């Protein structure tokens with residue numbers, strides 16, 4: 480099956496990435512460092528979990544997608560009720576629609592596509608260019624995403640997922656008129672459905688392609704969802720790493736996106752971070768640039784067409800020396816053996 484082949488390839492690409500970055504960069508200091516095997520296993524397992532969950536998700540595609548979406552929406556509704564309390568009117572409307580008053584909700588949906596459980600099927604993303612700067616010293620990141628999408632049905636609204644992201648700038652371009660940005664009537668975050676809505680002055684037309692540029696920033700939370708941080712102790716020193724867990728619906732916590740499995744697109748990711756850290760993603764590094772101030776930007780090559788929850792990256796501080804355990808077992812070998820047990 481095509482998709483499963485892709486999943487194999489990606490698993491392999493990721494593990495090759497690991498192997499490369501772990502083995503290729505020897506340190507000059509001959510310090511003998513031992514690694515807590517629990518750390519190594521823990522990290523391996525978190526990456527493994529991602530792979531396994533995505534593999535399951537692909538196998539059970541449609542049903543899984545429906546179940547997890549509704550589960551997560553139920554939970555998010557409960558979580559966001561506090562934030563919503565500030566807005567009496569929208570809160571009561573939202574509750575009404577959740578109570579199963581379908582006719583009431585449907586009559587509103589005509590003009591307000593952001594109230595749907597699913598994204599309106601009016602736009603289809605094709606490619607994402609995602610640039611992130613990761614600040615490990617204060618656990619924040621800022622990013623810019625450029626999404627190329629096709630209009631399927633005429634609409635004035637761009638509705639895409641965001642959660643916990645602070646959106647700054649938004650620019651929309653039509654491919655036919657590259658020079659000027661389209662006028663935006665209003666834009667807002669609609670938390671009950673974890674979407675960001677951009678209402679344009681003029682409708683977008685079917686079969687045309689458009690581009691949207693969004694800049695945003697957010698915290699790297701200490702929680703196993705989205706783009707989150709974790710830590711371990713090495714030689715009595717606490718070290719941090721930041722990794723992703725996007726399955727099933729958490730990519731929206733890392734960048735604005737059409738975060739439903741049916742919206743498959745290609746992704747090009749670049750990660751900027753301090754040079755004491757390394758970064759990994761689904762694909763190999765295509766180019767790497769360093770600034771004089773000790774920051775590195777890794778540009779990863781374009782992924783195959785895939786769903787958002789399949790994207791993964793990590794910013795960590797493993798080096799070759801650290802990767803060798805007491806018994807001389809190399810981290811990449813452990814990772815490899817995990818992959819081979821699950822995937823091959």
Ligand SMILES: *[C@@H]1O[C@H](CO)[C@@H](O)[C@H](O)[C@H]1NC(C)=O
Pocket residue numbers: 566569667668669670
């Ligand atoms: C709350 O209501 C005000 C005015 O009615 C509106 O401007 C604002 O966007 C609403 N906020 C949310 C979160 O719905």
Ligand SMILES: *[C@@H]1O[C@H](CO)[C@@H](O)[C@H](O)[C@H]1NC(C)=O
Pocket residue numbers: 580582583
């Ligand atoms: C649904 O909403 C309509 C209009 O707001 C109301 O008249 C009706 O009683 C509601 N039905 C249920 C089952 O709540």
Ligand SMILES: *[C@@H]1O[C@H](CO)[C@@H](O)[C@H](O)[C@H]1NC(C)=O
Pocket residue numbers: 614617619
């Ligand atoms: C985090 O650090 C970066 C770089 O030092 C800075 O640009 C950013 O504003 C900081 N963010 C917060 C929330 O302090």
Ligand SMILES: *[C@@H]1O[C@H](CO)[C@@H](O)[C@H](O)[C@H]1NC(C)=O
Pocket residue numbers: 718719755756796798801
């Ligand atoms: C990364 O590891 C190196 C040694 O391998 C260490 O000197 C450096 O302080 C670490 N950086 C961070 C941010 O933990």
Ligand SMILES: CC(=O)N[C@H]1CO[C@H](CO)[C@@H](O)[C@@H]1O
Pocket residue numbers: 608609610623624625650692
């Ligand atoms: C006009 C503008 O800001 N364009 C940017 C959109 O995003 C891409 C990639 O993130 C940038 O390369 C463009 O410069």
